[in-house]
Amino acid sequence: MAQQDHVLDPLAVTASGPRSGAAYLRRNCPCCGNAPPAQPEVRTAITADTLGFDELTPQWNGFFKEGKSIFSYVRCTGCGLLYAPVFFDNEQLGRLYAQMPPNMDEVPLPALRATQRGYFEALKRHSALKGGFIEVGPDVGLFTENCVREGQFDEYWLLEPNRAVEGALRQVVNGRKHHIVHDMFGFKDIPEKAASAAVMIHVLDHLLDPVETLRQIRRTLTPGSTLVIVTHDESSLLRQVIGSRWPAFCLQHPQIYNPKSIRKLMDAAGFEVKEVSKTVNHFEVKFLLKHLLWALGFKPKKVPSFANAVVGLKLGNMLTVATPRGAA
Numbered sequence: 439m440a441q442q443d444h445v446l447d448p449l450a451v452t453a454s455g456p457r458s459g460a461a462y463l464r465r466n467c468p469c470c471g472n473a474p475p476a477q478p479e480v481r482t483a484i485t486a487d488t489l490g491f492d493e494l495t496p497q498w499n500g501f502f503k504e505g506k507s508i509f510s511y512v513r514c515t516g517c518g519l520l521y522a523p524v525f526f527d528n529e530q531l532g533r534l535y536a537q538m539p540p541n542m543d544e545v546p547l548p549a550l551r552a553t554q555r556g557y558f559e560a561l562k563r564h565s566a567l568k569g570g571f572i573e574v575g576p577d578v579g580l581f582t583e584n585c586v587r588e589g590q591f592d593e594y595w596l597l598e599p600n601r602a603v604e605g606a607l608r609q610v611v612n613g614r615k616h617h618i619v620h621d622m623f624g625f626k627d628i629p630e631k632a633a634s635a636a637v638m639i640h641v642l643d644h645l646l647d648p649v650e651t652l653r654q655i656r657r658t659l660t661p662g663s664t665l666v667i668v669t670h671d672e673s674s675l676l677r678q679v680i681g682s683r684w685p686a687f688c689l690q691h692p693q694i695y696n697p698k699s700i701r702k703l704m705d706a707a708g709f710e711v712k713e714v715s716k717t718v719n720h721f722e723v724k725f726l727l728k729h730l731l732w733a734l735g736f737k738p739k740k741v742p743s744f745a746n747a748v749v750g751l752k753l754g755n756m757l758t759v760a761t762p763r764g765a766a
């Protein structure tokens with residue numbers, strides 16, 4: 439587990455309120471260590487810190503009874519990072535991740551593959567696709583399969599805690615030298631300077647101490663190597679339009695980045711940023727129509743399939759490419 443560098447009060451405080459009783463972590467900015475400002479920038483009518491751990495568990499899994507509750511986000515006055523100064527601690531996060539029901543993702547495989555393909559194109563622009571390869575949280579390997587097909591990597595390190603996907607993942611790297619580590623933070627199992635490319639897709643928004651995790655990854659990378667990171671972008675148009683209802687404002691994200699704040703974070707962890715760009719996510723037309731109708735208050739049982747047509751949209755995600763600084 440990543441250690442906490444910037445915890446304001448190592449003895450987590452007890453949240454107030456008659457319904458609570460849960461103790462949550464209090465912390466300073468996880469990037470620069472500044473104390474949080476008093477006023478939140480993003481909050482819900484009922485904030486998560488007034489609710490007990492058991493009340494928040496269904497919400498963590500995506501089920502809401504009376505609207506969602508989140509831990510309020512503040513904007514750091516030092517570095518501009520949007521983060522929650524009160525959040526679950528590492529022990530609570532461990533319990534929440536362990537109880538999650540299997541991923542019932544509605545987005546079908548061809549759309550997911552097309553999205554991951556776009557991320558791979560970014561790696562390809564910056565990397566010779568040789569040496570060692572690390573992916574943190576590869577799931578069934580939809581990114582890694584591109585590396586196997588088009589790259590000449592000689593060793594694969596895949597940090598994937600979910601044992602249910604192990605078979606699928608092994609299939610992807612079949613015939614290549616590989617290590618599947620069942621720990622999202624199993625960097626100690628990877629030798630120093632083992633890899634020339636590393637990838638983290640929708641991981642960095644979830645970490646309580648992203649700087650420490652990035653420093654651990656840095657140790658495993660060769661000089662001139664390429665790190666590709668995909669995160670949400672809280673400065674995106676979609677977020678500005680829908681405010682706190684933006685789905686990335688949720689109990690799973692202790693902080694959310696924008697192009698400026700991720701540059702500062704990468705700098706704090708010893709990386710130089712090469713590129714920050716908006717990414718394209720692919721969806722079936724049917725899926726988008728269904729969600730549009732839901733937003734308008736309709737709950738149709740069935741929507742036309744449009745021959746399973748897939749469209750690409752820039753929908754509030756960004757991709758960051760970086761290299762270890764000063765290690766040429």
Ligand SMILES: [Zn+2]
Nearest residue numbers: 467470514517
């Ligand atoms: Zn800060």
